[in-house]
Amino acid sequence: MWVDGxxxxxxxxxxxxxxxxxxxxYLDVIHELVHVRQFMExxxxxxxxxxxxxxxxxxxxxxxxxxxxxxxxxxxxxICEYLKTEWMSDRDLRELATVVxxxx
Ligand SMILES: [Zn+2]
Numbered sequence: 001m002w003v004d005g006x007x008x009x010x011x012x013x014x015x016x017x018x019x020x021x022x023x024x025x026y027l028d029v030i031h032e033l034v035h036v037r038q039f040m041e042x043x044x045x046x047x048x049x050x051x052x053x054x055x056x057x058x059x060x061x062x063x064x065x066x067x068x069x070x071x072x073x074x075x076x077x078x079i080c081e082y083l084k085t086e087w088m089s090d091r092d093l094r095e096l097a098t099v100v101x102x103x104x
Contacts, residue, residue, distance in 0.1 A: 008039035034061040053092035080104035
């Protein structure tokens with residue numbers, strides 16, 4: 001799931017919608033809707049002067065997703081599992097988790 005940086009459209013893999021974990025898909029929607037708002041505000045979503053886990057637009061989107069995860073009652077362990085993505089190193093995961101106050 002991602003936001004197209006050209007037009008701000010929310011893009012979703014139908015395979016992910018069909019097979020992804022329901023909670024992960026829901027939290028991704030929260031995360032990506034923050035990016036849609038950021039796009040509408042004219043912000044640069046893919047500012048490469050920052051690493052992914054330190055990019056202000058990503059940190060903000062993850063903060064909202066984590067806030068919603070906590071509202072759902074998810075444990076830090078489960079939220080940490082959600083934060084971990086295949087393109088993020090362990091170092092980046094730890095950095096992001098610290099910034100969004102999740103114990104990983
Ligand atoms: Zn993002």
